[in-house]
Amino acid sequence: MKHTISVLFENKFNAIPRIVGLFSGRGYSIESISFGQGEEPGLTRATITTEGDEQIIEQIAKHLHKLVDVLKVVDLTFEPFVERELALVKVNSTPSNRAEIMQVTDIFRAKIIDISPKTLTIEVTGKSDKVNAAIGMLMQFGIREIARTGSVALKREYQGNM
Amino acid sequence: MTQKNSSQSKPTKKAETKKMSGAEILIQTLVDLKVDTIFGYPGGVVLGIYDVLYKTPKLKHILVRHEQGAAHEADGYARATGKPGVVLVTSGPGATNTVTGIATAYMDSIPMVVFTGQVTSSMIGNDAFQEADIVGITRPITKQSYLMRDVSQLSQVINEAFHIATTGRPGPVLIDLPKDVLSEQTEYKKPEKIHIRGYNPTYKGHSQQISKAAQMINNAKRPLLYVGGGVNTGNAAEELRALAKKGNLPVTTTLLGLGAFPEDDPLSLGMLGMHGTWYANMAIMDCDVLVAIGARFDDRITGRMDTFSLNSKKIHIDIDPSCISKNVPVDIPIVGHVKEILPELTKSVKVANSKEWLESITKWKKDHPLRYDQTDKEILPQFVIETIARVTNHDAIVCTDVGQNQMWSAQFFKFKHARSLLSSGGLGTMGYGLPAAIGAKIGCPDKTVFCITGDGGFQMNIQELTTAVKYQIPVKIAILNNGYLGMVRQWQELFFGKRYSQTILQEGNPDFIKLAAGYGAVGMRIEKKGDVESAIRESLKINDNPVLMDFIVKREEMVMPMVPAGASLTEMIEGGE
Numbered sequence: 001m002k003h004t005i006s007v008l009f010e011n012k013f014n015a016i017p018r019i020v021g022l023f024s025g026r027g028y029s030i031e032s033i034s035f036g037q038g039e040e041p042g043l044t045r046a047t048i049t050t051e052g053d054e055q056i057i058e059q060i061a062k063h064l065h066k067l068v069d070v071l072k073v074v075d076l077t078f079e080p081f082v083e084r085e086l087a088l089v090k091v092n093s094t095p096s097n098r099a100e101i102m103q104v105t106d107i108f109r110a111k112i113i114d115i116s117p118k119t120l121t122i123e124v125t126g127k128s129d130k131v132n133a134a135i136g137m138l139m140q141f142g143i144r145e146i147a148r149t150g151s152v153a154l155k156r157e158y159q160g161n162m
Numbered sequence: 163m164t165q166k167n168s169s170q171s172k173p174t175k176k177a178e179t180k181k182m183s184g185a186e187i188l189i190q191t192l193v194d195l196k197v198d199t200i201f202g203y204p205g206g207v208v209l210g211i212y213d214v215l216y217k218t219p220k221l222k223h224i225l226v227r228h229e230q231g232a233a234h235e236a237d238g239y240a241r242a243t244g245k246p247g248v249v250l251v252t253s254g255p256g257a258t259n260t261v262t263g264i265a266t267a268y269m270d271s272i273p274m275v276v277f278t279g280q281v282t283s284s285m286i287g288n289d290a291f292q293e294a295d296i297v298g299i300t301r302p303i304t305k306q307s308y309l310m311r312d313v314s315q316l317s318q319v320i321n322e323a324f325h326i327a328t329t330g331r332p333g334p335v336l337i338d339l340p341k342d343v344l345s346e347q348t349e350y351k352k353p354e355k356i357h358i359r360g361y362n363p364t365y366k367g368h369s370q371q372i373s374k375a376a377q378m379i380n381n382a383k384r385p386l387l388y389v390g391g392g393v394n395t396g397n398a399a400e401e402l403r404a405l406a407k408k409g410n411l412p413v414t415t416t417l418l419g420l421g422a423f424p425e426d427d428p429l430s431l432g433m434l435g436m437h438g439t440w441y442a443n444m445a446i447m448d449c450d451v452l453v454a455i456g457a458r459f460d461d462r463i464t465g466r467m468d469t470f471s472l473n474s475k476k477i478h479i480d481i482d483p484s485c486i487s488k489n490v491p492v493d494i495p496i497v498g499h500v501k502e503i504l505p506e507l508t509k510s511v512k513v514a515n516s517k518e519w520l521e522s523i524t525k526w527k528k529d530h531p532l533r534y535d536q537t538d539k540e541i542l543p544q545f546v547i548e549t550i551a552r553v554t555n556h557d558a559i560v561c562t563d564v565g566q567n568q569m570w571s572a573q574f575f576k577f578k579h580a581r582s583l584l585s586s587g588g589l590g591t592m593g594y595g596l597p598a599a600i601g602a603k604i605g606c607p608d609k610t611v612f613c614i615t616g617d618g619g620f621q622m623n624i625q626e627l628t629t630a631v632k633y634q635i636p637v638k639i640a641i642l643n644n645g646y647l648g649m650v651r652q653w654q655e656l657f658f659g660k661r662y663s664q665t666i667l668q669e670g671n672p673d674f675i676k677l678a679a680g681y682g683a684v685g686m687r688i689e690k691k692g693d694v695e696s697a698i699r700e701s702l703k704i705n706d707n708p709v710l711m712d713f714i715v716k717r718e719e720m721v722m723p724m725v726p727a728g729a730s731l732t733e734m735i736e737g738g739e
Contacts (some may be wrong), residue, residue, distance in 0.1 A: 010360060013309055017301060025302045055487070062484035068306045068326060071360045 003057050004049050004153050007064055008072040011044040015069040022063050032150030047152045080156040086125045086149045092142035093120045108134040184313040184344040185210040189218050191320045197248050201232040205252025207279035207341040227625035229256050231597040233263020237272050238601030241584045246273040246327050253279040254292030264334045265303040269588025273332035275323050280340040297338050305333035313346040321353040330363030331482040367498035375477045375494045376510035382451035384519040387411050391418030392456015392500055399580035401504035409511040414442040416457050418587040421577040435463040436725045437569040440530035443731040446471050454478045456500050459489040469730035479503050532573050540716040541691050543642040547574040553698045558610040561599035563619025564590045565649035567642050569721040571614045593622025599637040600630050617643040617671055627681040630708040638701045639710045644717045652720045678710040687712045
């Protein structure tokens with residue numbers, strides 16, 4: 001099953017390679033991984049999506065936690081959490097299909113951020129499955145290049161009382 | 163401590179503001195950390211450090227003959243003394259030669275700090291002469307590693323490295339030192355208190371878990387303590403003894419756990435696992451409460467996992483949470499340091515209701531003892547080991563290589579003292595024995611130190627004989643010479659139709675006696691059973707030189723009992739007469 005793990009760590013020399021190396025060295029899979037500055041200078045948050053049964057995920061979390069530079073490891077999978085991914089998709093476009101592409105873009109609440117006589121570049125954000133769906137719909141026009149960030153995620157705080 | 167030891171000869175009153183080079187700071191910091199010995203080998207980029215060492219006689223530097231030897235010697239020193247081993251080597255090949263030694267220490271949780279030289283910062287990444295990305299190469303086999311960029315941080319980082327190496331689950335830490343950082347000058351500051359936000363190993367066990375565990379033990383009918391290297395590294399042999407005695411609990415140990423509980427105690431079952439005793443393996447399969455203490459359910463212990471100790475509830479005490487439920491699901495995990503947890507547990511443990519159990523164990527021990535053919539006219543390796551044990555009153559430190567010599571030592575020496583068996587358990591490094599023995603003897607000069615090795619393993623770090631001769635380190639080297647790569651041959655005999663592919667060493671072996679003479683060591687060849695004891699006694703009289711004893715042993719003797727790889731512990735081959 002797919003898991004989303006959030007790791008907060010001191011971004012010292014060698015910290016990122018240690019996190020990534022743990023996965024390759026112990027044979028765990030990484031579906032996506034993203035790094036960005038955390039809530040304090042010097043802290044980085046990684047969001048890792050990985051596959052594995054309960055025992056493997058437990059081992060992953062423990063080994064991540066064991067790394068000297070790691071402060072906090074949370075497996076968000078079984079908690080309510082918010083998750084977003086951003087993708088830039090460059091598709092072939094001609095004057096004749098430009099309107100159609102823009103329509104698809106609108107449906108996914110995506111944005112066109114670059115245009116050339118032969119291409120459009122579209123920015124899509126959302127949960128990974130939405131990004132996948134948008135890319136799927138854009139496929140028919142001919143995709144030239146894709147750049148995706150991988151998921152970033154945080155635990156959802158307000159859980160409502162309905 | 164003051165800086166009276168720093169290398170600057172000009173007397174200055176204002177020592178606080180005096181500038182020191184990176185190399186001087188390194189040595190000063192080691193002196194301040196009370197490091198007494200470093201194992202190393204010089205080279206281009208670390209010349210500056212060696213120049214400072216030249217002026218610092220109180221810090222003993224052991225010049226090895228190969229950097230792998232330095233790492234194993236530091237490891238042997240650490241295992242024997244409990245203090246961290248320190249290694250100093252140059253960049254590139256100097257650094258890469260330490261890799262096997264670092265991996266050995268990592269697998270067995272041995273505290274070690276390795277200093278490697280590195281090319282000048284501006285050259286890093288340019289494929290400079292003798293450049294290797296040693297931080298990258300050693301990333302999976304170090305607990306933490308650093309590439310020094312800023313000399314002002316050096317002292318602090320070294321202190322941090324020693325802290326990390328020696329606390330929690332111990333392990334090797336590497337510091338890579340670019341040449342320019344070593345020559346740069348800065349003020350030497352005493353390091354501040356170490357605070358690493360992400361590193362707070364748990365020492366105290368959870369009290370509720372401990373009382374649950376005690377209750378489980380008290381209700382057990384067939385309890386068993388399964389003890390690993392953690393009790394040796396955690397200096398908790400006394401605490402273990404107290405627990406076993408109070409609860410009348412039988413004890414089996416792993417290879418690295420040997421010595422943590424005296425094997426002459428009636429509660430001892432010796433070693434378990436692939437070449438463990440019959441009775442230890444039966445006990446672990448039959449027990450109803452299994453208490454794992456500083457052990458990690460390694461595959462050499464459990465045999466076929468899905469058959470392992472199915473009827474027992476399991477308690478697991480370990481400092482490393484990632485060891486718990488890694489291989490075997492556990493009912494009561496207790497994370498913390500054995501030295502803190504065992505006394506707490508002992509308080510609440512009562513004498514277990516286990517009379518019948520202890521009786522059946524006693525019967526097993528009587529019916530299925532470790533044995534070998536005492537009447538054989540040839541020298542049997544087991545006999546050599548038993549004789550060494552008897553002559554030294556089980557009080558020697560024994561360093562082994564890997565394979566048959568290692569397993570026979572584990573089976574027949576009957577260890578009584580913690581930290582008295584030094585052996586590469588996790589990585590299984592051939593060539594470990596001799597350098598480890600040198601390191602152990604340097605760390606414990608009052609102890610008799612034996613290296614029990616084979617004709618294969620001995621040759622893997624044979625160059626360290628020079629080190630032992632040069633420093634007059636009187637280690638006793640017992641080569642169990644069967645002319646084979648014995649353990650591999652044993653597997654070939656049992657599982658590969660006696661096809662001895664590339665395991666016959668005899669024709670290529672050197673004359674070990676001439677070799678000892680060439681190195682300047684004392685050599686003896688022992689070909690008759692009747693000469694074994696006198697040779698060992700003779701070796702004990704020599705106190706200023708290593709002694710090499712070439713025991714010509716029965717060639718095709720096998721280590722028994724044995725659990726074939728992948729088989730269940732109940733499927734032991736007992737062998738024997």
